[in-house]
Amino acid sequence: MQPPSITVLQYNVLFANDSAQATPWEDRAAALRAWIEELDPDVVTLQEVTLGQRADGTEVDMLADILRGSALSHHVFGPACDDVMPSADPGQTDVVIGNAIASRWPISESEVRALSHFHEAGVFSSKRSAVWARIESPHGPVGVTCTHLNSIAHHGANRADQMVEVLDLVKSRQQTKMVNLRLSPVGMPPILCGDMNAVGQSDEIRYACGHHAINGRTAPLQLHDAWASANPAGPEDTGWTMVPSDSMADKIGDHRIRYAYPKRIDYVFVGTPGADGAGHVLSCEVVGDDRFGTWPSDHLAVFARVRAPAPAPDAAAKL
Numbered sequence: 197m198q199p200p201s202i203t204v205l206q207y208n209v210l211f212a213n214d215s216a217q218a219t220p221w222e223d224r225a226a227a228l229r230a231w232i233e234e235l236d237p238d239v240v241t242l243q244e245v246t247l248g249q250r251a252d253g254t255e256v257d258m259l260a261d262i263l264r265g266s267a268l269s270h271h272v273f274g275p276a277c278d279d280v281m282p283s284a285d286p287g288q289t290d291v292v293i294g295n296a297i298a299s300r301w302p303i304s305e306s307e308v309r310a311l312s313h314f315h316e317a318g319v320f321s322s323k324r325s326a327v328w329a330r331i332e333s334p335h336g337p338v339g340v341t342c343t344h345l346n347s348i349a350h351h352g353a354n355r356a357d358q359m360v361e362v363l364d365l366v367k368s369r370q371q372t373k374m375v376n377l378r379l380s381p382v383g384m385p386p387i388l389c390g391d392m393n394a395v396g397q398s399d400e401i402r403y404a405c406g407h408h409a410i411n412g413r414t415a416p417l418q419l420h421d422a423w424a425s426a427n428p429a430g431p432e433d434t435g436w437t438m439v440p441s442d443s444m445a446d447k448i449g450d451h452r453i454r455y456a457y458p459k460r461i462d463y464v465f466v467g468t469p470g471a472d473g474a475g476h477v478l479s480c481e482v483v484g485d486d487r488f489g490t491w492p493s494d495h496l497a498v499f500a501r502v503r504a505p506a507p508a509p510d511a512a513a514k515l
Contacts (some may be wrong), residue, residue, distance in 0.1 A: 199473065199478070199504075200295050200335055200502045200503070200504040200505070200506055201311060201336065201385070201478055201502060201503055201504050202238050202239065202333065202338065202384075202501075202502050203235070203237045203238045203239070203499065203500070203501050203502075204234070204238070204239045204241065204340075204389060204464050204500050205231075205232070205235055205239070205240045205241070205483075205497055205498070205499050206236040206241050206304060206386060206390065206462055206463065206464050206497060206499075206500075207228070207240065207241070207242055207243075207462075207484065207492075207493065207495070207497040207498075208242070208243040208244055208288050208344070208371075208462060208493060208494075208497040209224075209244055209245065209258065209492065209493050209495075210224070210230060210240050210242040210244055210264065210448065210492075210493040210494050210495070211241065211246045211258075211293050212224070212246045212256050212274070212292045212316075213246045213248075213250055213256070215253075215291065215373075216445060217448070217449050218448060218449025219444065219447045219448065219449070219490050219491070221256060221258070221261070221285065221317070222493070223489065223490050224373070224490060224492050224493065225258070225262060225285075225365055226296075226445060226489070227486070227488040227489055227490050227491070227492040228262050228433055228492045228493075229261075229264060229265060229266065229361060230296075230488035230489075231483060231488065231497070232262070232263075232264070232266050232268070232340040232486060233265075233490065234346040234348060235483065235499055236267070237302050237348055237499065238267075238299065238301070238333070238448060239297065239298070239331065239338075239340055239349040239387075239388035240262075240263075240268055240296075240297070240298045241295070241296070241297050241342035241390065242258075242259070242262070242295065242296045242297075242342070243295050243342070243343075243344040243390060243391045244263075244293055244297070244344070244391075245258045245293065245294055245295065245296045246258045246291055246292070246293050247259065247273070247274060247291070247293075247294075248290045248291040248292050249290040249291065250295045253371040253442040256291070259271060259273060259296050259298075262298075263298055263448040266298075267300045268298035268299060268300055269300070270298065270299045270300070270301065270302050270303045270331075271296055271297060271299070271303070272297050272306040272327060273294055273295075273296045273297065273327070274294050274295045274296065274308035274325050274326065274342070274387050275292045275293075275294040275308065275325065276293055276294040276295060276322065276324050276325040277293055277294070277322040277323040277324075284412070284438050287484050292491070293322070294324060294325060295326070295327045295342045295343060295344055295390070295463070296329070296342065297327055297329045297340055298480065299329075299331045299340075301331050301333045301334070301397075302331070302332045303330065303331055303351040304330050304331075304332050304337075305317070305329070305331070305340060306329045306502070307327070307328045307363070307365070307369065308325055308326070308327050309325060309326050309327075309329075309361070309365050309406025309506070310323070310324075310325050311323075311324040311325055311343070311345075311357075311358040311361050311362070311459050312354065312357050312358060312361060313328060313346075313354070313405075314346065314351055314353070314354035314357075315367055316348070316351070318350065318437050320424050322347075324344055324354050324358060324399070324446075325343070325344075325345070325447075326341055326342065326343035326344060326361070326365055326390075327341070327342050327373060328340070328341045328342075328352065328365055328366070328369050328429050329436050330339075330369070333351070334382060335474075335489065335504035335506070336383055336384055336505055336507050337365070337383070337384070338384045338387065338459050339369050339370060339384075339386045339387065339434045340386075340387045340389070341362065341365060341366050341369070341387070341388045341389070342385065342388075342389050342390055343345065343357045343358075343388070343389075343392075344347065344390055344393075344396065345362075345390065345391045345392050345393050345400070346393060347391075347452075348440040349393075349443055349453065352394070352398065352399065352400070352500055354438065355392070355393060355394055355398075355400045356400045356403065356411075357410075357411075358400075358401050358409045359392070359400040359401075359403055359410070359512070360403070360410050360411070361417075362390075363388075363403070363404060363416055363417065364390065364416060364475070365377065366386050366388055366416075366417065366419075367416035367417050369386070370386050370467075372415060377471050378431045382469070382470055383474065383505060384471065384474050384475065384504060384505055385466055385467025385468060385470070385474065385475035386403070386417070386466075386467045387464065387465065387467075388419055388464075388465040388466075389460050389463065389464050389498075390462070390463060390465075392461055392462070392463055394461060395459050395460060395461060396421065396424065396460060400498075401421070401463070404419045404421075404465060405418065405419055405420065405421060405465075406418035407418070408448050409461070411461075411497050414418075417468075418467070418468055419465035419466065419467055420455075420465060420466050420467070420468065420475075420477065421463060421464075421465055422464040422465065422477045422498070422500040422502070423435045423462070423463070423464070423479070423480045423482075423498065423500075425466075425481055426480035426500075427478040427480065434496075435460045435480075435481070435482055436457075436458040436459060436460050436496070437458065437460055437461055437462035437482060437495050437496045437497070437498065438456055438457075438458065438459050438461055438494075438496075439458050439496065440453065440454060440455060440456045440458065441453055441454070441491075443452055443491070444486070444491045444494065445448055446457075447486070447490050447491045448491055448493075448494045451492060455496075462495055462496070463486060464480065464498050464500040465500065466500075466502050469503070470505070472505055472506065473503045473506040474503055474504055475502060476502070476503040476504065476505055477500060477503075478498040478501040478502065479500070479501045480498065480499070480501070481499050482496050482497070482498060483496065483497050484497035486498040
């Protein structure tokens with residue numbers, strides 16, 4: 197018998213503020229919906245979700261387009277920026293880009309928190325945020341946080357500051373309770389997902405996993421990288437979510453992809469498992485290729501299955 201579990205799909209879906217992108221957003225949205233239908237996740241976390249009016253006057257609502265027809269009927273959006281992306285018409289002013297969490301179960305609470313922003317003259321860098329949601333699952337409340345850290349490669353110090361802020365949010369909203377001096381949690385540990393724009397050896401990722409201090413601060417809690425937990429033999433040699441690809445470069449319309457170095461920058465993190473195994477990573481895989489007709493994004497996605505607490509007797513019927 198399989199243990200109770202919660203499945204999480206983490207996906208940077210590539211903004212759609214420019215209607216002249218190589219592959220129309222409608223085609224990419226159809227591929228994303230096909231992936232959601234195939235995987236049937238309980239929770240989806242998304243970055244670069246674009247809402248509003250594009251430069252040519254057309255409206256875009258990526259969140260509604262992605263979730264159409266799915267069981268993910270509960271969602272929250274956390275705006276991050278309304279910056280004009282370099283590829284867009286300078287007249288575009290009515291588009292908001294941010295993060296989103298969608299769930300098959302009700303969301304009873306949510307919070308959006310702006311993250312610190314480092315501006316370097318002559319370098320385009322969008323503002324960032326994190327969104328947190330309390331999901332009322334049949335297994336009990338689950339705290340899920342979704343974020344997208346600074347994408348400029350040499351802005352590691354800003355990403356580190358942002359990760360400190362994100363973990364402060366995760367800790368402040370933690371749903372589990374500690375019951376003894378060994379810090380054994382009861383309930384579902386917190387889940388953090390996102391495009392961190394950082395590889396596993398970076399300070400910001402090591403901080404999240406409790407292996408590094410930032411500005412003299414240790415992390416307020418320890419998180420576990422789902423991919424590394426499920427693939428301990430060589431997590432950095434596999435699991436790439438950014439890969440060089442000629443076909444992706446053509447479909448997405450970004451020719452830098454042809455020459456990209458493979459790297460793993462998209463993550464699902466889970467808090468320390470409890471004595472009942474809740475929070476233990478059962479499996480983790482990279483998904484999101486072009487099998488449904490086109491590349492849905494310039495990122496691949498991470499799909500994790502995490503052990504959940506046994507449901508309360510009155511909730512068993514809802515599973």
